[in-house]
Amino acid sequence: MAGHGVDICSSVPSQDMGRGMPVEGVRVHSLNEYDEGLLSGVNRGLRGLFIGDITLRWLHSLSTKPDAIVLYGTHLGYLLRLLPFCEKFRIPLFLDVVEWYDPRHLPGGVFGPFAASNELSMRYFATKANGIFVISKYLQLHFERHGCKTLRIPPLFSFESEKSSQFSKVSGVVNLCYVGSPGKKEDMESIFKGLQSAYEKGANFRMHVVGLTADEFAKDFGMQRLPILENEVHVKFYGRLDNVSAKNIISASDFLVVVRKDFRFTKAGFPSKVAESLCLGVPIIGNLSSDLKDYLLDGQNAIVVGGPNADSFSDAVMRAAALNENELSRMRQLASSSADSNFRVRVFSERIANFIATVR
16 A cells, blocks of 8 residues: 555465455465474474474575565564574564463463463564564563564554444344454453343343354353353354454444453453454444553443453443434444544555664
């Protein structure tokens, strides 16, 4: 969008890159990092510690080297190869850092090789890059303490909002949705116990859950005994859906739900689903984790949850259920306008280009 030639070098075969690729005007090179290279024939997980050699071989093969390289993430295997390569050819290296993994969530746990590799990257090797795109203030502060040049960029989207009529509107029923793979980030206990409490207080809602089946939810979170989960009247599980179908459910909803506890990995990341939902014109019910206090305004583009707990979430659902159609429509408009100011590609394209051009 800023007028530069862009190549994407993917570490997976082309058939695994998903829908939407290649992007118009972007050249995509598919490299099979996991099935080739050091230890690829031993174990795919073990190979994950060493990927990057196939990409380095591809870079060396180019007769014309890039003017700049942007590495997604801080994988040690890539950094150990790209830092000397970029120094040799005098190419500035940029990192796009969107999270800081909790070592307890990585294979092998706190004392495993993946945790050690990640901490070594984040605390030393990543700081040797010429410039770093960060997704949060937490990461920005961390890298600037090491003298790094940074540019903070939230999740960006280019699609436009369009209200879906997928859910036939029933008077007095507010449609909520959760979309994603909860993992360790989402406080599902507070969400669903809060929903149960709101139901008992008389709130009329329907919760749409994308990313989990009812059986997976019961297995992972053990809340199958909640009365609201006994049928699909109040909570409906869709399982995993393609991106288009998931967007349709978000856009058909009145609110998207995000509740996260205060850990390092939640402060370092940024819930991209918030930006995506606002770009679809759908306001948020959520607490102010990460940098969300800079973007979510209570009663305007969001109903802010006082804290990551069931009582606070229940109160927020009660507020949402009490809104009339005019109030919901106003919040949709404010959600869309806030997205246009904060999460659109066009807002940041020149800033990104200038950062790459000036940081050497």
